[in-house]
Amino acid sequence: MNGVPVSLVMFDLDGTLVDSVPDLAWAADRTLEDLGLPLVGEDKTRDYVGNGLYVLVKRILTQELDGEPDKALYDKALPIYWEYYRGNVSQFSQLYDGVQEALDTLKARGIKLACVTNKAEEFTKTLLAHLKIDTYFEVMVGGDTLEKKKPDPLPLLHIAKTVDVPIENCLMVGDSRHDIAAARAAGMRVAAVPYGYNHGDDIAESNPDVVVQSLAELPDLLSD
Ligand SMILES: O=C(O)COP(=O)(O)O
Numbered sequence: 001m002n003g004v005p006v007s008l009v010m011f012d013l014d015g016t017l018v019d020s021v022p023d024l025a026w027a028a029d030r031t032l033e034d035l036g037l038p039l040v041g042e043d044k045t046r047d048y049v050g051n052g053l054y055v056l057v058k059r060i061l062t063q064e065l066d067g068e069p070d071k072a073l074y075d076k077a078l079p080i081y082w083e084y085y086r087g088n089v090s091q092f093s094q095l096y097d098g099v100q101e102a103l104d105t106l107k108a109r110g111i112k113l114a115c116v117t118n119k120a121e122e123f124t125k126t127l128l129a130h131l132k133i134d135t136y137f138e139v140m141v142g143g144d145t146l147e148k149k150k151p152d153p154l155p156l157l158h159i160a161k162t163v164d165v166p167i168e169n170c171l172m173v174g175d176s177r178h179d180i181a182a183a184r185a186a187g188m189r190v191a192a193v194p195y196g197y198n199h200g201d202d203i204a205e206s207n208p209d210v211v212v213q214s215l216a217e218l219p220d221l222l223s224d
């Protein structure tokens with residue numbers, strides 16, 4: 001990629017490493033059921049993921065991307081959602097094909113790996129541990145770890161500084177326009193996967209440096 005060697009890869013989590021929507025949608029439907037509201041299901045939830053849990057709860061309550069629910073309803077729903085998801089972060093969630101081999105190959109090559117997600121830190125830690133990939137990452141930054149989350153560049157800049165790798169040697173890998181925007185704002189190269197969650201839009205429209213069909217393609221791309 002562009003000739004400059006990559007020594008740190010930052011991976012987005014939901015929709016890039018892990019298909020987490022079945023659990024997010026399950027928690028959403030249990031919450032809506034408790035509140036006597038219409039269920040949302042996996043297809044709609046898939047389009048709503050990307051801006052962290054607080055925004056997700058607003059979207060599932062209103063079933064709109066820019067929806068703003070009644071404050072009392074939101075305040076009631078948030079802790080209910082939180083508890084359902086806390087107990088069921090990885091009952092259905094799975095690594096996408098190619099993820100395990102990409103992580104193994106990159107790690108064996110001595111490339112440093114990090115995880116940068118808008119998912120709350122508590123759930124991220126549980127999910128990574130349950131899927132047995134937590135030990136691959138030097139650093140993990142969740143949606144509530146710092147003052148700002150993606151599309152702000154802060155989490156990416158924080159990781160590069162913590163691992164002590166210049167921005168030009170970093171690569172962001174994600175599934176959503178928020179990953180691309182964060183990488184661009186950080187001055188970083190970015191690879192995208194087309195199979196994740198991008199509010200229903202084609203990720204190529206956000207102009208990543210490259211789109212890979214599977215993360216299994218990534219190691220070869222970095223050795224070019
Ligand atoms: O939790 C979200 O909304 C999205 O999480 P991600 O940043 O790992 O895709």
Ligand SMILES: [Mg+2]
Pocket residue numbers: 012013014015016050174175176196197
């Ligand atoms: Mg994602």
